Amino acid sequence: MFASNLDTPLVYLKGVGPKRAELLQKELGMCTYEQLLNHYPFRYIDRTRFYKINELNPDMPLVQVIGRVISKETIGEKHKKRIVIKFTDDTGTMELVWFQSLKWVEDNIMRGSLYIAFGKPTFFNGSFSISHPDLEPYPRQTSITGNLTLQPIYNSTEKLKKSFLDSKGIQKLIHHIIELHINEVRETLPKYILDKYKLISRKDALINVHFPSNTTMLQHAERRLKFEELFFIQLQLLYNKQLRSLKFKGALFNTVGERVNTFYNIMLPFDLTNAQKRVIKEIRLDTQMGSQMNRLIQGDVGSGKTVVALMSMLLANDNGYQACMMAPTEILARQHYQSLVDLLKGELVNVAVLTGNSTKKQRTILHEQLENGEIDILVGTHALIEDKVKFKNLGLVIIDEQHRFGVEQRAKLWRKNVIPPHILVMTATPIPRTLAMTLYGDLDVSVIDELPVGRKPIETKHLFEGQRLRMFGFIKQEIAKGRQVYIVYPLIRESEKLDLLHLEAGIEQMRFEFPLPNYQISIVHGQMPNADKQFEMQQFIQGKSQIMVATTVIEVGVNVPNASVMIIENAERFGLSQLHQLRGRVGRGAEQSFCILMTGNKLSQNSKLRIETMVKTNNGFEISEIDLQLRGPGDITGTQQSGVLELKMANLAKDQIILQEARNTVIDIFEKDAMLGNPENVLLKNYIDKRTRAIAFDKIS
Template sequence: MLNADLDTTIEFLKGVGPKRAEVLQKELGIYTYADLLGFYPFRYIDRTRFYKVSELDPELPYVQILGRITGKETIGEKHKKRIVARLTDETGTIELVWFQSLKWVEENIMRGKVYIAFGKPTVFNGSFSISHPELEPYPRPATVTGNLTLQPVYNSTEKLKKFSIDSKGIQKLQALVITSCLSEVRETLPAYILEKYKLISRKEALLHIHFPADSKMLQHAQRRLKFEELFFIQLQLLANKQFRELKFKGHRFCLVGNYVHTFYQDILPFELTNAQKRVIKEIRTDTQRGIQMNRLVQGDVGSGKTVVALMSMLLANDNGFQACMMAPTEILARQHYHSIFELVGDQLIRVAILTGTTTKKQRTLLHAQLEAGEIDILIGTHALIEDKVVFKNLGLVVIDEQHRFGVEQRAKLWRKNAVPPHILVMTATPIPRTLAMTIYGDLDVSVIDELPAGRKPIDTRHLYEGQRLRMFGFMKTEIAKGRQVYVVYPLIKESEKLDLLHLEAGIEQMRYQFPLPDYQISIVHGKMPNADKQFEMDRFITGKTQIMVATTVIEVGVNVPNASVMIIENAERFGLSQLHQLRGRVGRGAEQSFCILMSGNKLSKEGRKRLETMVRTNNGFEISEIDLELRGPGDLSGTQQSGVLDLKLADLVKDQQILQEARNTVIDIFQQDPLLTLPENALLKRFTDKKNRGIALDKIS
């Protein structure tokens, strides 16, 4: 077993075997020794602290007590049988109780001997007890291996526990792997990086992450491994960016011609904000470099991203190219089409729309016009990526809300031209700075951080269920002014698990409060056919209905300037980002708009913080940072399917400084050694080459 290879299959580790190996693979994704070494503890138990019996508190998660076994007896029969021992120190006595492994307890736990007992204290019949405590003799034998101060705790599952692979079991396996092949661990970071940031070696880090000698060595191990995680994410992202720039030439948009000038000088009905002008300038600079543009434009709700996208597409048209814009839903695609058509009409350029509901006859004509170059801008949904959709000369692709599309779906658009088109990605979901550096770290990022002049901040209020009549009264007041109201529910039908006021009950309540013919109500939800959804939307957009009762299908893409009130039912059930998106459906006209967050009386700590944040601020970027803090990166839109964020240790909220250090280091490396040909960067070159061949970082170990 000594000096085993890290690529050795886990079943060959002593005490594992084929059956345990299979459950380790299925439950934890552990296939090799290297995988096991990379499965880190999620917390540590401080075994240096001893409690007296008199200090016990049932709120404590665990305690460690030094005492003598002063009594032991077997109680009950058959399945009710248990062993109860009394552990006594100078301040009192606690009961230790076992319901399982009774034969072992009977033979090994001796009266009169001193033990260290460890476990969760509970109160039963007015006395403290610990069920199934960990017991070890005192003083500890010199032969005891493993950590005796900071004990690692590993995530396990019920299936693993059936095979005796609980946290303690995983700890034993880690000890075996470290004993047999720690010497095989190879360094992954160049010496100059270790020296610059005073990082310990990878070998030391893996030893002390599993069995830290003390809290200081644990901190060193965590910092080293966090830096490594974030560094190699940045290296992969920026290497991909550099590879694209070296390999993919891009169309040069050198001409700012009639389309852009006419639109900007004669058609655009409002002044662009300075932020919009800055972003358009950045896009112009990108498209003149002769390499493919890959730029992310993020802006808060209502910041004017659509106009920036339109002017970018007109720039492509001025240079003899077609442009297309892909949206995740038909509602959003139609919204973009109507917005752009209203701005440019059909005299300046030819704009068309292609969605899943486009008829076969319309498609045939559209395909022919597109291939002949008779359509300048095509707007649509996933339908754009179909093989039948052929452009004459596609120069720019705009992707709205990119996180809603898969990687392969996006790539199909890029392949629709011999020279890859420029890529402009837009999102109305403000992205925290640290997340932007990781998820979109290979894109150039532009931020529209300024709202158009005249926009009033949305007045947000939080009301409880007992204030519902007050909410209905407010709705009637606003409708009497000629305004319109959204009412959003989280569910379509009643759920047994979630006690929510569902859409159908809400409609009944709404019809009672707002009877015909004085009030008209539109109903929209995700289960409706697209044609029905569009019909109801159109009724609301044209003012034929005063109230739209909907699910989150209207989260993005609905622009009704006359709608001044957004009511969100069971608001505590929504994430901050979604609440902010929904709020952004109002506040699009000159009048004061309102968002009312309805909730039950009982709120969790997180739920309360979300609602308080919404009431306090309209700043989407501030909201996104709090959302990241509350939910973590894995839960935020798009991060799971991106395949980038697979963090084991690093935390994007707590480790922002380490992330910035890692990114700056990679940027410096590529500035000095673009192709990683210097000898000191051989390890990094090896990593990028393996990534290009689809081999994971763990294989470097």
């Protein structure tokens, strides 16, 4: 009926049935025995320590006590009904109390018998008690599923708990599967990998992750399952990369022609950093290989990615190809367009911009020019992927802040030429090394790790609410020097739930502290009409206003070299990555710039660490590593739906060594056996084939 008993639907498992099976599918996405077997505990309670009753204190989180049931009494009626058990050992007596499951307690707990009681102790009326303890006979029963001294705790949900599928209930179902079907678990890793890294078998790993026989075996089980998880992610990513280089031919950019040379030798207003030169060289080599380039450029805010992008697009133009650059927002697209126009001074190539707000007339002209090749570089938003947008000969696609675009959106750009264009992905959000290997493991990665010469590090200060007057005085000093200031708020309006200084209150305060006509204030937030937003931005960019009061809408896409101060209100409410992006709006000119983090007096440990990190370092990569530890990978990049980061066991913040081992192993395998044809790699070939069929089926359905 099924290829393996582990493929059996959960409805057939003892203790499940149709209703529970439907709940497990809806709440946890579990449909088969194997899927439930791969639902790992997220922590363990150490059940090796036993306490005497006279050792208990109410501050203990969870304890276990060996004792004898000496009496059992039902007290109260209806909803106040409860069972109270007197429980004793050689040092004293305590109470065990149940308000639910009374019939089970009445039928199963025997007077005079020895039990292990486990739960949270409380002290009331001169004695200790535990409400709804876990109770099991003493001595414990042993089985193939370990000694239960390390108690696994599973993720559940409120709906599952109402159907008695809490952690204990899920553990019981997994116990049934292991007892009946553990010998049907098939190995997924070749023997030479198991031997090289001294990994236990998959069968032993599953037994010991659910029911560890001891701490050492739990560590072996976790290491095996983490390696396997990270290994197969790398196998898929690097296989795709290899396949793409074989399958997709790429345009040849053999010529460094007049446009690149003229821009570099005559028009470039500053010297490139060594990091910029290195990345441009890597792009040059990629585009001479005859296969499609897929490269990620990581660069901290202000590191000069735009110039690298422009020189890459000029290289495409020199070889007879068009280039396009897609940004996630209109503000950022227009900012890129203006930067390119300013750098080129209206010479060398024809640059155009296309956004959702481009008029019908503008679009008609642009579409015609694009198709006949008059436009060399097109900058835009999602509007670029519309079917009406057709290129004469697209050779290079640059995607900025690409994690904001879906896979299908990016693919539409790739299909706009017979030979797929080269792909250059850029991000100003520094990505931790482990995350880059996992999320972008199929791309070649370039890092711009130098700031342009003359840029002074931004000084970051932390001030509490009581130091607000000092902050206002500092703003006035900077404006008197001819500088401009950003003030960013987390909220637009007052919130009943959050006691935060909001933008509307901030505007009133600013107008009182900085009255007309000496000070002009621009206001920008996400709920404004686009035209109003653009007007306010331009007022600030042109220096007609000295202060911009804004929400995080200015996180990316505003480049005002004269702005030297960034004030972030309620800075404790922002994530590290966002704080770093906001700080990157200043420090773009030659003058010393400052970032002031305003917070309340009470800060959580995490908030304190974020603020301290910002004050201590300007290095975005260092910040990203701390951010990964604090928030996890999905939150950092907004990729919780990406699939590749749905890790069941591995932790990218903690398992860097295992990830590197897994990736190096895959690289080594493909160097020796590119198409996985050797007999020792049959398990890996089967995995790739199965995944390929599954992806194809998903596309059909």
